[in-house]
Amino acid sequence: MPLSETAPDPIQYKSIAIVGKPMAAGITRTLIELAAFLRSSGRTVLFESETAASIASTASAADAADIAHYPVLSPADIGQQADAAIVVGGDGTMLGIARQLAPYPVPLIGINQGRLGFMTDIPAERMLATLAEMLDGDYESEQRTLLEGKVMRRGKPIFEALAFNDVVVARGTGAGMVELRVDVDGHFMYNQRSDGLIVATPTGSTAYSLSAGGPLLHPSLGGIVLVPIAPHALSNRPIVVTDRSEIVIEVIAGRNVSVNFDMQSLARMEHHDQVVIRRSAHTITFLHPRGWNYYDTLREKLHWNEYPSVDGQLK
Amino acid sequence: MPLSETAPDPIQYKSIAIVGKPMAAGITRTLIELAAFLRSSGRTVLFESETAASIASTASAADAADIAHYPVLSPADIGQQADAAIVVGGDGTMLGIARQLAPYPVPLIGINQGRLGFMTDIPAERMLATLAEMLDGDYESEQRTLLEGKVMRRGKPIFEALAFNDVVVARGTGAGMVELRVDVDGHFMYNQRSDGLIVATPTGSTAYSLSAGGPLLHPSLGGIVLVPIAPHALSNRPIVVTDRSEIVIEVIAGRNVSVNFDMQSLARMEHHDQVVIRRSAHTITFLHPRGWNYYDTLREKLHWNEYPSVDGQLK
């Protein structure tokens, strides 16, 4: 599947959902302007329910009344009815809605009022002109993978969740190290002692995984990276496996161990509980402005055009 | 102060305390043998109270009876009465007793039945011959520093503890990042977002700090290292400051934040609580066999004589 291609049929984007950062009064005017623009172009506008509730509780009466004309839908209903969703906020907002829309074939577009994100890459001040082009079919499209994780206790599933960035098994506060046994595709990889283990998608490779020393993974790679957090053995290095792999993490030792999905859903784990992680059958589609390229985003976000550490010293 | 020197007066080691790894039945015979050897050389033998209790609950009746002849003292009383303490166990055992004996001028000798540690560097099987030489004055002596940390809430101290390895301020399980403000000697260093911050002594530089990417610090350096754990900003690197510094860490954001001392004592921290860390006025003295050298221990413990990663490939 090509990472970046032009969709042939713009007419599909007739019904557009709007999702905003929760409780962010500062974006209300942007949302109103966006909705008006979409409606004036003959499209149906749907507001995501938490977004609508945030506006109702933070916006002026006039603004709230303005929004109140639009239909309000749950994420699941958006998944059923919308042809695309436009997200206004930061990458955290995108992350939350993307995981909820993952089961549905709704492509996502990200608008950012502040510093651009990895996934929210259209500046609010150029939003209307950019969207006009994109909704006419002039865009770049790319697919992103998700992970699904299932916690097994004595052979039975007790918790399941999706992760767009990462699944993290980690020790609790002040709890010394955790010891984890990792098997990949039925083969024993290692017993690892550390603060925890991050299992990240290419999308997540620019998030927590990067902070813990993991490599960047290009979204087209088809890989998953396992990154130990502060591992006891200095040779316990990040390892990248194919995303066709099944990864099983078993808690061998450690106190207050838990598993997190995108740092949001959480389950406590007991000794001998296992998390079984594999690539989800769902994918997420992002639409970007024409000319968008992944490396441009990396350079911008990681300051690769600056040379901060030793300016002027090493020539 | 020189790191390594020969003490002039061996006669001082007349009263010797014995400390063993708690609940480790496997060391009982070693402890008995050690006590008998010391007594036969005309010295007074004192058993540390938790060690004696462990023996009583795990040893055979005969062994327990054998030990029961010796006086049993608390760590504080050992601090007052012993001329030296011999610790049988691993580095964890040494760490625990060293912190308790820190206020007293009692030098420590470490015996290990298994793989040698950084601080327990005399193999049990050569214990008697080695101790015979050392207690006659033929040894290397070195000083190690400790940290003292005080948690301040609204200007008042609410918790105090010593750390021999490290003071760690870290987030709780599944709690996203913590944001910490760090000031050194009254100067603002940075606001750091991460899993937490390790403040380590040279002794601690081979422990958790090393796992988190910190450098090794020679014990004679007079330094303290600040090592961020999985920092959000990739340029947040370990920084070494002089051990005359006062380091203040304030919790700005994050949930379930706590401070740990040597991964053992613990205090919960609220937003705006501060930990004030400085070098303790106490030091710990280790005695090593003649010819001991710090780099020999590093090489042994860190496998510096092996070339694990790329054997045969890079010549």
Place this chain on the structure above:
Amino acid sequence: MPLSETAPDPIQYKSIAIVGKPMAAGITRTLIELAAFLRSSGRTVLFESETAASIASTASAADAADIAHYPVLSPADIGQQADAAIVVGGDGTMLGIARQLAPYPVPLIGINQGRLGFMTDIPAERMLATLAEMLDGDYESEQRTLLEGKVMRRGKPIFEALAFNDVVVARGTGAGMVELRVDVDGHFMYNQRSDGLIVATPTGSTAYSLSAGGPLLHPSLGGIVLVPIAPHALSNRPIVVTDRSEIVIEVIAGRNVSVNFDMQSLARMEHHDQVVIRRSAHTITFLHPRGWNYYDTLREKLHWNEYPSVDGQLK
């Protein structure tokens, strides 16, 4: 393509080439024993020419005479005539012959007299029993990728080579930093200032790349990793791209810049010269003993079963 499978037809291994570490007198008896075993099992034995020359110049007259009965072939002729090649030596020996045999469908088996390697994973002392099973068809087979690199000067190719581990563009001695422009699949990635850039296969991910901070890549991943060496910008982290990518590295600044292939073939580069790197159409097939698994090798080679840094301290 599955990473590890059982070949159905053992009869194919009738003509076996023997390759030994050059100028390694210590392996002569192993080579003689190996040849005798293969001949006694009814197979044709071919000696690689450099191996034969090494024996002639280092072995006793009797041993040299023994070997002299076997036909001696160049690597290219081995590629044409042999059904498999058995390599006795370390990973460096395997690396050298693998690159030469890459154009031919000759699977490779590695024997090691000393510490096992990543690719030479059969101990010499169990060689005959293991080979008996493997040559009867009882083995695991896996494919490894190679890179091909072409140096372009003013639009014309001036040097070409294959790499099994890595292609490295690096500065010369005492020459400050190099500045490299990197494009991937026609997209600008970054201008990087550093000591150099390593472009490694999964096989190479356990070699120089690992020393420079790169991640491990499972051989089945289909990836290539770009690892900067001591990069000026602290956010210049290793990045893994799909092995369908074309990577172009242009020398922008720096003195005495050169490109290396597996640290062996070498070309000097001028400013504005480019190295164009892509996956080679060739692959290399390794045969391993039944039950072999990649993670077993990683654990063994990287000491993942030991906990060197903080033994006994963090429990």
Place this chain on the structure above:
Amino acid sequence: MPLSETAPDPIQYKSIAIVGKPMAAGITRTLIELAAFLRSSGRTVLFESETAASIASTASAADAADIAHYPVLSPADIGQQADAAIVVGGDGTMLGIARQLAPYPVPLIGINQGRLGFMTDIPAERMLATLAEMLDGDYESEQRTLLEGKVMRRGKPIFEALAFNDVVVARGTGAGMVELRVDVDGHFMYNQRSDGLIVATPTGSTAYSLSAGGPLLHPSLGGIVLVPIAPHALSNRPIVVTDRSEIVIEVIAGRNVSVNFDMQSLARMEHHDQVVIRRSAHTITFLHPRGWNYYDTLREKLHWNEYPSVDGQLK
């Protein structure tokens, strides 16, 4: 010795040397303006000889004539006659002149026309007002250490140099690894295989050492850091020793090995040559504007106030 103090006697700065970045025509007007300001305040202005030659060859006739009125001195003469030196350029310019002035008690002030450096921390556009205050005695002063290195061949010194940032022993282009034996204070530290070894001062800890994974060292620490470059053994980590140490590096294996001092002076090394490194008896004094603090510079240079990697994702 305190890191930062106020000098009591401003009258000492009567004779001021001006040093500019070589061949940098863009700074000529700044140098002229600076010289006029100093003269108008009743001070004697001295031009460093290479600076004067650069102006003569790059400036307009009028500008060159203007400068021609001032006396021109070699660095050694500046060391004898000047009370302070003002350096206009980047950290590289400062590095070069600092090493030459090290034997003399001439404090240095750094002016930068572009992005501020670690050592050139006064913006050119605020230069005159800032200098007016500083030359009246209102400044912060700090001392920096240097290293001196001596290359020994068969017991005899063959090369000596000072380094302000670092002494680096490294392999040549395409030359595989170097193997180095390191002894500290007469004790064997390790045999290290790598691309090379950096021995850095606190000043150098923000330069090449940082790129290679070394920690930051506060200038008041009294430390020296040894940082391996791409070490073969993954446990070969940076180690900080006291600056009272004598470090001896012997070349055991490797081709085209050389030693560099601040990436500038260079000597080829043969097998068994040794570099003996210790802290120089000289120090360098920097004068900074009142209120200057080392951590402010670190934050600015290392972008510690930004959160580039995962903005918006980890909250």
